[in-house]
Structures are given as C-alpha cells and as structure tokens.
Amino acid sequence: MVRKRLERMENLREKVEELSGQNVYACYQCGMCSSGCPLAEEMDLLPNQVIRALQFDDWTVMEANAMWVCASCLACEVRCPKGIDLAALMEGMRQLYLRKTLDHVSIDGMSREEIAALPQIALVASLRKKTG
Numbered sequence: 001m002v003r004k005r006l007e008r009m010e011n012l013r014e015k016v017e018e019l020s021g022q023n024v025y026a027c028y029q030c031g032m033c034s035s036g037c038p039l040a041e042e043m044d045l046l047p048n049q050v051i052r053a054l055q056f057d058d059w060t061v062m063e064a065n066a067m068w069v070c071a072s073c074l075a076c077e078v079r080c081p082k083g084i085d086l087a088a089l090m091e092g093m094r095q096l097y098l099r100k101t102l103d104h105v106s107i108d109g110m111s112r113e114e115i116a117a118l119p120q121i122a123l124v125a126s127l128r129k130k131t132g
C-alpha cells in the first residue's frame with residue numbers, strides 16, 4: 001500500500017524543494033557531502049545519491065533509509081561548495097513521506113516497559129521526527 005502511494009507521487013523534486021527551500025539542481029555531484037557524513041555507512045543511499053535521485057524525480061529514494069538515518073548534523077552543508085542544506089532536504093522528504101503514508105513509529109505499538117526503558121528525550125525526538 002505504501003509503495004503504491006509512493007508510486008503515485010508526482011513532482012517529487014518540486015515538493016521537496018518547496019518544503020526544504022533548497023535548489024536540488026544546484027548539486028553537481030562532487031561527493032563532498034557523502035565523504036564527510038558521519039552516518040553514511042548506515043545509509044543505503046549516500047547523501048549525494050539521494051540528491052541525484054531527487055534530480056530525476058526518482059520516487060524510489062523515498063524507500064531508502066537515508067532520510068531516517070540522517071541526524072541533521074549539518075556536516076554536509078558545511079562541506080558543500082554549493083551550500084546545499086541536505087539536512088533540510090531530508091526533513092522535507094520525511095514530511096512528504098509522513099503526509100503521504102503512515103507514521104514511521106507508533107507509540108501505541110510500544111509496550112509500557114519499552115516506553116519506561118527508553119530515554120525520554122530520544123522518545124520525544126523520535127516521535128517529532130517520525131510522525132505526522
């Protein structure tokens with residue numbers, strides 16, 4: 001069901017640009033963002049590959065884990081010769097995903113024990129980042 005909704009997503013690049021305030025076409029694929037990203041090893045698409053996919057309106061980028069792994073540390077923006085804020089792009093993609101599909105985490109799906117054991121600040125941050 002989620003995949004079908006994603007497949008119907010039109011003008012992906014324009015929507016992410018609108019939400020993030022970034023110009024996706026400004027990227028010329030130098031790779032500086034990916035080489036400096038502390039979480040690149042955990043991503044199934046590197047930050048520069050994410051932006052490349054957006055340039056082509058490739059909706060499969062919305063299935064990658066990169067936007068959920070990104071910690072918004074801004075290391076990529078500091079290194080980017082074009083000043084592209086990839087953290088804002090990832091945030092825009094998360095917003096779009098959550099609007100189009102379902103919440104990525106659900107507090108109803110957690111047991112009382114899990115909620116008690118989780119660091120509260122991490123729980124609140126996760127709910128803010130991964131729910132609509």
Ligand code: SF4
Pocket residue numbers: 026027028029030031032033034047048051076079080081082083084086
């Ligand atoms: S550092 Fe900037 S220009 Fe280079 S690949 Fe990353 S987003 Fe594109």
Ligand code: SF4
Pocket residue numbers: 033036037038039040047069070071072073074075076077086087090
């Ligand atoms: S903001 Fe996200 S994509 Fe950019 S360096 Fe940090 S974790 Fe990587």
